[in-house]
Amino acid sequence: MEQYTEANNAGRTGRKGRSRSVGTAEVMKYVIAVLILGYVAVILLFTGGSSKPFDEVARRVEASLDSGSLSKQSGQALKRYYGLNSADYKGAMLYSSDASISVEEVLLIEAKNEAQTAEIREAVERRIEQRRNDFDGYAPEQVQLLENAQVLVRGRFVFMAVSPDAEQYRTAFVKSL
Numbered sequence: 001m002e003q004y005t006e007a008n009n010a011g012r013t014g015r016k017g018r019s020r021s022v023g024t025a026e027v028m029k030y031v032i033a034v035l036i037l038g039y040v041a042v043i044l045l046f047t048g049g050s051s052k053p054f055d056e057v058a059r060r061v062e063a064s065l066d067s068g069s070l071s072k073q074s075g076q077a078l079k080r081y082y083g084l085n086s087a088d089y090k091g092a093m094l095y096s097s098d099a100s101i102s103v104e105e106v107l108l109i110e111a112k113n114e115a116q117t118a119e120i121r122e123a124v125e126r127r128i129e130q131r132r133n134d135f136d137g138y139a140p141e142q143v144q145l146l147e148n149a150q151v152l153v154r155g156r157f158v159f160m161a162v163s164p165d166a167e168q169y170r171t172a173f174v175k176s177l
Helices: 006-013 024-047 054-064 075-082 114-135 140-147 166-176
Strands: 070-072 091-097 105-110 150-154 157-162
Touching (some): 054 105, 054 166, 075 114, 105 114, 114 140, 114 150, 114 157, 150 166, 157 166
Antiparallel strands (some): 070 091, 150 157
């Protein structure tokens, strides 16, 4: 009668008595690798800019705007409302409501460098806060629009929309990049 040994068992399992199941450590290595790759992809997606020229991006955003309630403003309006000089940037576009009791605005600026991007973002936040203070207490629906403002920085582009259609405008901006 043959004696059962580990050597005899090796031929049956292929590994001296151990099964071929994948260990948890191996699975975790792959899960962590996939998570890291996903994280890098998300970071690149949200910080990556666009190689498209400002005029092309602005044209696509403008096409999505409600021309009945918003009108294009000059560089002087950008200076008055945001404290920003349009000549300092690659491109600037500002639309706002003709009605003085409306907070609707859409802003698109392409900065020349990262420092300008931060400066523009701060100016946008100040503008939203200023308008919130102006309308707080007597126009709650306008304050709600400000609370739901869409502010987005993609590369050197800074986008802001305060409108009932802000998400639609944001989508148009993202697709234009």
